[in-house]
Amino acid sequence: METRVRFAPSPTGALHIGGGHTALFNWLWARHTKGKFILRIEDTDRERSTQEYEETIMSGMRWLGLEWDEGPDRGGAFGPYRQSERLSMYRENAEKLVAEGKAYRDGEAIVFRVLPGVELSFDDVVYGRIETTSDGLRDRESGDLKDIVLIKSDGMPTYNYAVVIDDHFMEITHVIRGEDHISNTPKQLLLYGAFGWAPPFFAHLPMILGRDKKKLSKRHGATSVYEYRDMGYMPDSVFNFLANLGWSAGEDANGASREIFTRDEAAGFFELSRVTRKAAVFDPDKLNYISQEHLKRLDPVVRLDLIKPFWREAGLPVERHDNAYLADALTLMGGRGQTARELAGFSDYYVSFEPVKGRWNADEISDELRAGLKEFFSALLSEPEWSAEKLEARARAWVEAKGAKMKDYAMTLRFALTGMKVSPGIFEVSELLGRDEVRRRLEFYEFVPRL
C-alpha cells in the first residue's frame, strides 16, 4: 500500500522551526517510501487564521525544499485541502454519530459522549506501546469524564474531530506529528472507534527545545524558518540540521556517524525506527557548523549566486566585476564563513576597497616600520610576474635580506588590502586583486607614491 502522510499546519503564524521539523519528517518518510506527502490547512480557527499566513507557510516549505504532492494550491484526488472547505463532511459525519446516539446536540454544537472504561491503547511507531483508557479523559477542575466537542457553535469542527475525519478520508497511512499530540491520540482513537474506522499508524516526534530546555519560542530568538534564510543559512543547511534533531542517519562504512547530508541522501537513509524519543535542544553552534559544511561544498558558481545578494545588501558594487573573478574570490576563501551572510562580510574587500578604508587606517604604523614598508611594497610591486608564488618568494627574499620579520610586513599588507586581521594567504589575495588594485590600495595608505 502506498504510504500517505500529511503536514497539517494552522495558518496562524509563519512556518515555525518546530513546524518545519514536523513537515520535514513527514516529507522524509513520504520520499523514503515513495509515497505521497500532503499539505492540509487547518484553518478552523476563524479568529486567527489568515490567507497571508497560509501563503507564508507554503513558501517556507518550498524554501526548505519540502514539496508536497497534494495540497490546496495544487489539488489532488482527496480534496479539498483546506478544512474550512470541508465543513459539510464534518457535519454529515457528526450527524451520523448523533443518529446513532453516540453524540448529542448542545445548542448549535455537537458533542461526543465519552463512555468510561473504553480501551484506548495504541502502538506508537516511535514511542512504542502507550496504555490508556477513556478514564484518563477527565476535566481539569471537576475531574469528571469530559465529552468531546465535535462541532463548535460557530459550525466549525474542533481539531480533534476534524483531524480524524480528514485523516480517514484522505487515506492517511501514517500520522507523523509532534509529541505534544500523544495525549490527543486517545481522543482521536475514541472517534475512530465510534465510526468503526481503522486508525492510521501514529508516529510521534520528540519536541525541539531552546537552550534552557523549554519549548522553543520567541524568547529563544529566531523561530520562523524565514529568519534563518535572512541570517544567511541555506535551506539545505537548515534541512540537514533539523533532520539531525530527533533522528540519526546511522553510521557510514568507517563507523563515523553520518551528519552532513543532502535532502535526497536523507530521504534514502530515513527510517521511522531510528527516530529518538528524547526532546532535543536546538543548538545554534551545530547549525552554524552544518551551514559551514554545506557552504564549503557548494559549487563556486552556485556559491556566488548565494553570496551576491548579501554583497548588494551591503551596498557593494558587485556588477563592476565579472563572475569569474568573484567566483575565484570565493574559492580563495575556502571553508571560511559559517553563513552566506558571514562569508559575504569576510570577503567584501574583493568587491570594493571602500569597506577596507572604513576598517583600517595606518595610524598605528611607526615611522621606522613605515620606512621599511615603503621599500618592501615597492619591491613587491616591481615583481615582473604577478603571481602568489613569485610575490611570496620576493617578499621572503626581501625580509631575509633586511633581517626583518615576515609577520610585520605580511600583516600590514593584509590590513591595507583587506582591512582585516584574518584572510586567506595574503599573496594569494594580492594575486587575485591584481597589481593595479594592490597598488591603488597601497597608495591610499601612502605606502607607495602615487603614480
Next chain:
RNA sequence: GGUCCCAUCGACUAGUGGUCCAGGUCGUAGCCCUCUCAAGGCUAAAACGCGGGUUCGAACCCCGCUGGGACCGCCA
C-alpha cells in the same frame, strides 16, 4: 490535581545483555602549520540521574525515587 511521555559527555546522538574502563559530531581547551585566521591537521577534558532487583554478567530488562516535559479549550 489527573492522564501520558522522557532520562548516555555542556549540546546532537551511537548503543537494544557480554565485543563499552561507552563510539561519533558540535562546542570547549591545548598543540601543530604559518604572513593571519574564524581555514587545515593533531591531542585532551567531558556522560550511562539515584536506589533496588533479575542475571554468571546490565547503559541496555523490571520496580521505585528524583528530575524534566506534554496534554487535560466550542486553540490547533
